[in-house]
Amino acid sequence: MDNRRSALRAAPSEALFPSSKRVKVVAAATAFTATSAAAARRAALVARAHEAQVHLLHVVPPAGRSAVVLRALLAQTRPSAGEAATRLRQSAARIGAEYGIAVGTHLGVGRTSEGITVLAHAAQANLVVLGNSGDGFLADLLRTNMAGRVLRRAKLPVLAVSRSVQTPYRRVLLASDLTPPTARAGLLARRLFPEATFAVFHAPESPYDGMPALTTEGANAVKDYRDRVVREGRERLGLFVREAELGGDTLLRVAFKHPALGVREQAAALDADLVVLHPTQGWFSGGVTDQLLGDPPCDLLLVP
Numbered sequence: 001m002d003n004r005r006s007a008l009r010a011a012p013s014e015a016l017f018p019s020s021k022r023v024k025v026v027a028a029a030t031a032f033t034a035t036s037a038a039a040a041r042r043a044a045l046v047a048r049a050h051e052a053q054v055h056l057l058h059v060v061p062p063a064g065r066s067a068v069v070l071r072a073l074l075a076q077t078r079p080s081a082g083e084a085a086t087r088l089r090q091s092a093a094r095i096g097a098e099y100g101i102a103v104g105t106h107l108g109v110g111r112t113s114e115g116i117t118v119l120a121h122a123a124q125a126n127l128v129v130l131g132n133s134g135d136g137f138l139a140d141l142l143r144t145n146m147a148g149r150v151l152r153r154a155k156l157p158v159l160a161v162s163r164s165v166q167t168p169y170r171r172v173l174l175a176s177d178l179t180p181p182t183a184r185a186g187l188l189a190r191r192l193f194p195e196a197t198f199a200v201f202h203a204p205e206s207p208y209d210g211m212p213a214l215t216t217e218g219a220n221a222v223k224d225y226r227d228r229v230v231r232e233g234r235e236r237l238g239l240f241v242r243e244a245e246l247g248g249d250t251l252l253r254v255a256f257k258h259p260a261l262g263v264r265e266q267a268a269a270l271d272a273d274l275v276v277l278h279p280t281q282g283w284f285s286g287g288v289t290d291q292l293l294g295d296p297p298c299d300l301l302l303v304p
Helices: 002-009 034-049 065-073 081-099 112-122 137-154 180-192 216-244 259-270 286-294
Strands: 025-029 053-060 103-109 127-131 158-161 171-175 197-202 251-254 274-277 299-302
Touching: 025 034, 025 112, 034 053, 034 081, 034 127, 034 158, 053 081, 053 112, 081 103, 103 112, 112 127, 112 137, 127 137, 137 158, 137 286, 137 299, 171 180, 171 259, 180 197, 180 216, 180 274, 180 299, 197 216, 197 259, 216 251, 251 259, 259 286, 274 286, 286 299
Parallel strands: 025 053, 025 127, 053 103, 127 158, 171 197, 171 274, 197 251, 274 299
Antiparallel strands: 158 299
């Protein structure tokens, strides 16, 4: 038990949270769009709450043929490096004046996810914030992939913003598979947003899930089994929350659902502002994360 509790309570790395336990630098990637502006403002809210700095990042793509074709497909125009530098300074000035915080700027050239990673590391960022919505399927798909690529490359928490509401997060939902990485993701979210109501959701697995019942007796047996799985899942979830020390006021949510569907339903029921995920290749697979990023129920915090 002690070893399990130690594993669940293992603190986020010093790179994410220095000894002060506060964020020092929030990096906001911008493409000078409305979604990027919402992400920058969310970054400013987080930074102001932690007395941190905001660094605005912009990556100018290479001028190859593929980049030109891609921008044409998305019906987007990209400013030149000189124009981007000017707009970056203007955006920083606006955010700094609006929120009363220090705002730095970083401009790079190259592939977007690689450039964001390099610039975020150069800024010594603790958190990367970017927009996660667009006009049309292709734009959404590309931004979904972008959030995942930045997470994998940067090894930093990525806050994917899809809402323009500019108030601090009030209700946060952690999607948990009861493993130490999701415990650490929950602790990180608690530290980032200490004033928010916090809930944890778990979707138990069952070998009977999706199997048809051929008889009434079979249907009753499956239902009894599912009910037992949910009860046991709630007990395990309570133990998980206690051992991870996520807080006695944490709300517990268990449902016998596909993980992505369960997260959506619980986020709607809670009216969550933010869902916290630790993408893995296991039960909470990258496919579930991609589904939620592609059609987000609210903002998403992805924790490596």
